[in-house]
Amino acid sequence: MTDPSRRSFMRSLGVLAGSAAVLSTAPWLASCSADKQAAVTGERARIALIGTGSRGQYHLHNLKLIPHSEVVALCDIHQPHLDEASQLFPEAKTYTDYHALLDDPDIDGVIIATPLGTHARITLDALDAGKHVFCEKAMALTLDECKEVYERYKQCDNVLYYCMQRMYDEKYIRGVQMINDGLIGDVVGMRCHWFRNADWRRDCPDPSLERLINWRLYRETSGGLMTELASHQLEVCSWVTGKMPSKIMGMGDIIHWKHDAREVYDTVNVVYKYSDGRTISYESLISNKYNGMEDQILGSRGTMNLATGLYYLEEDNSRSGIKQLLSSVRESVFSAIPAAGPSWRPETADAYIPHSILDGVTHVNNGQSTIGADHDGSEDILASFCQACITGERAVNVVEEAYSATALCLLGNKAIEEGTTIDFPDEYKIPYMKF
Amino acid sequence: MKASTDYYHENSMFHASATEVMGTRLDMVILGIDRAKGDLLWQQCRERLEQLEAVGSKFKADSETTAVNRAEPLSIVTVSPLFGQLLTEAIGFRQPTRGCFDVTLGSCSAVEFRSPVELVVPASGLTIDLGGYLKGRAVDDMMAVLKSGGVTDAFIDFGGSSIMGIGSHPAGKGWPVSVTDPYSRRVLATFSLRDASLSTSGNTPAYNGHIVNPATGRIVSGNRLSAIVAREALVAEVLSTTWLVADEQLRREILPQFENVYNEFVYN
Numbered sequence A: 001m002t003d004p005s006r007r008s009f010m011r012s013l014g015v016l017a018g019s020a021a022v023l024s025t026a027p028w029l030a031s032c033s034a035d036k037q038a039a040v041t042g043e044r045a046r047i048a049l050i051g052t053g054s055r056g057q058y059h060l061h062n063l064k065l066i067p068h069s070e071v072v073a074l075c076d077i078h079q080p081h082l083d084e085a086s087q088l089f090p091e092a093k094t095y096t097d098y099h100a101l102l103d104d105p106d107i108d109g110v111i112i113a114t115p116l117g118t119h120a121r122i123t124l125d126a127l128d129a130g131k132h133v134f135c136e137k138a139m140a141l142t143l144d145e146c147k148e149v150y151e152r153y154k155q156c157d158n159v160l161y162y163c164m165q166r167m168y169d170e171k172y173i174r175g176v177q178m179i180n181d182g183l184i185g186d187v188v189g190m191r192c193h194w195f196r197n198a199d200w201r202r203d204c205p206d207p208s209l210e211r212l213i214n215w216r217l218y219r220e221t222s223g224g225l226m227t228e229l230a231s232h233q234l235e236v237c238s239w240v241t242g243k244m245p246s247k248i249m250g251m252g253d254i255i256h257w258k259h260d261a262r263e264v265y266d267t268v269n270v271v272y273k274y275s276d277g278r279t280i281s282y283e284s285l286i287s288n289k290y291n292g293m294e295d296q297i298l299g300s301r302g303t304m305n306l307a308t309g310l311y312y313l314e315e316d317n318s319r320s321g322i323k324q325l326l327s328s329v330r331e332s333v334f335s336a337i338p339a340a341g342p343s344w345r346p347e348t349a350d351a352y353i354p355h356s357i358l359d360g361v362t363h364v365n366n367g368q369s370t371i372g373a374d375h376d377g378s379e380d381i382l383a384s385f386c387q388a389c390i391t392g393e394r395a396v397n398v399v400e401e402a403y404s405a406t407a408l409c410l411l412g413n414k415a416i417e418e419g420t421t422i423d424f425p426d427e428y429k430i431p432y433m434k435f
Numbered sequence B: 001m002k003a004s005t006d007y008y009h010e011n012s013m014f015h016a017s018a019t020e021v022m023g024t025r026l027d028m029v030i031l032g033i034d035r036a037k038g039d040l041l042w043q044q045c046r047e048r049l050e051q052l053e054a055v056g057s058k059f060k061a062d063s064e065t066t067a068v069n070r071a072e073p074l075s076i077v078t079v080s081p082l083f084g085q086l087l088t089e090a091i092g093f094r095q096p097t098r099g100c101f102d103v104t105l106g107s108c109s110a111v112e113f114r115s116p117v118e119l120v121v122p123a124s125g126l127t128i129d130l131g132g133y134l135k136g137r138a139v140d141d142m143m144a145v146l147k148s149g150g151v152t153d154a155f156i157d158f159g160g161s162s163i164m165g166i167g168s169h170p171a172g173k174g175w176p177v178s179v180t181d182p183y184s185r186r187v188l189a190t191f192s193l194r195d196a197s198l199s200t201s202g203n204t205p206a207y208n209g210h211i212v213n214p215a216t217g218r219i220v221s222g223n224r225l226s227a228i229v230a231r232e233a234l235v236a237e238v239l240s241t242t243w244l245v246a247d248e249q250l251r252r253e254i255l256p257q258f259e260n261v262y263n264e265f266v267y268n
């Protein structure tokens, strides 16, 4: 407990959770209230990590800063990663077989940060072993696996979290709140994209390890751009609209990084259509990064760019009060200037003016790291999970949101493969979804 | 901070405009000076703004406020003299506002300094949010810069909610400004600012849930708006926040604690 920055986790969420309006926008914050946070002071959740690769180690660094957690066990099938993790928590027991770890009764919760192809199996085994589970996104590699995990979750009492960190990111929460308050008018569409210029490969010391190290590139372990990147963004779309699209069409291919044996697309364009006609336009490409990463919610009166933390109004009056004042001086007219509040008389907008969702917040995730960004909600959702391992309180709708988003990702891939417009299949609908 | 300046020769009017400053925008209009003088005064104002931001922003990872908020309970943090000064002044408003204006958000009962640059973190830890204080301080400091530069007529608009009129508009007395209901867009009141400052506070359709009642930790919600006109921008700023939290009776009790408050109202 040397780094004092741990103290700031979840504090702002505690304040947000004090507002009834925020709770109706983000019901999962109910377990983050200041009272509930205070109630676990002095207690510690005994946490184990399965998958000590790059994301796993990122979580370990954050766990060092979470006072109500204690890392007691680590597991990985790749010894060098296990050794690195062990250096961070030398006291923690180490395992190379996660089944053995799950047999340990002195573990309250497990974090699963393994390749996507293993998420469902390990999650199911961990729930069966009576552990609380925090699994990385996406939920699972296939829709059948997602359904199986969802049903098991519904039958048991364990806590289950998926690391959809935007749900715990203050600028997203406030931004969605502003949308619900009507700031940008009616939501008429969504445009999300994620662009990078990198091959997504990791150094592989030995060809026999290729599929383990570069699991992202192969279909038996990964859904490619859709599950690794789009999952976060599609979750935001279902959060904002409270609805699910009913039709999906898409195109994708390997157009640039074609000289290795990769199987997943390096470019995808998917369109999701809601029953009311609105669409989500999703695009990702990893051979040009000009457009960066953005989650744009388009409204009849403005645009909320949740990823950059900025919004823009179609008719922006915020500048024209001062313009009025300048012209009143120049024309020698003495009349009251509407000074306070967003009430300036409109003038022709020359350009869109960016407004910050959060006063003064300028750090944004540019989406270029494959590990994670600071202050993107990941620390908070993990801290919330550790608290849940003590209290047993589930986070409202987190599993449902992860299921919905993952289904959209997997259906996006399916639409690309089939080359047709597909309907959201009835067998994968859950009661949470509204179409 | 991104800034630009304009000059209007025929009116001897200097206009500086900045965005991304304390999370909002700033406009400053100075009359009766030449361009070089305007640039010089604006430069001094900018420096002051940058100092205040470096100390007070709770969002900048490297600001002193961030460092203090992260410090271990009961540890001793070394702070800059400016930080000590600002925090002491800001906390000083807790008592006269009966706890309604509290930059510690109720996180501690007292802040103790071991020396002017050594802060003792209380056992409960600290959460400092200078947001409701800093803009008012900044406007007063900019006014001081302008006054010491010999300026007699100027207008400062910080984010649309902290406004200062120095002297008068060339066509009349004072600087007339109106406050409008952000929901209905109806004009609620018009004030003339002559060496006076207007601060408004409240929820807008765009920005809701930013005011916390320190006593309850709850967010003040709904369509509520307050406006204060006072000589000092800081007093106006502190009271406009307080007025959202305090009820009528408490407001009557708090008002006599402050001097040079010219006008006040709260609108539900």
Ligand SMILES: NC(=O)c1ccc[n+]([C@@H]2O[C@H](COP(=O)([O-])OP(=O)(O)OC[C@H]3O[C@@H](n4cnc5c(N)ncnc54)[C@H](O)[C@@H]3O)[C@@H](O)[C@H]2O)c1
Pocket (backbone or CB within 6 Å): A050, A051, A052, A053, A054, A055, A056, A075, A076, A077, A078, A081, A096, A098, A112, A113, A114, A115, A116, A118, A136, A137, A138, A163, A164, A165, A212, A213, A215, A228, A370, A371, A372
């Ligand atoms: N939420 C986010 O923003 C975010 C960001 C990055 C990664 N992730 C997710 O984190 C997960 C891990 O990604 P990564 O980049 O850390 O990958 P990685 O390859 O760096 O790490 C995965 C680790 O899991 C280990 N592993 C594989 N199978 C295992 C098994 N059966 N038992 C134990 N260990 C096993 C591997 O040896 C490796 O060390 C993925 O699901 C990824 O989508 C999420």
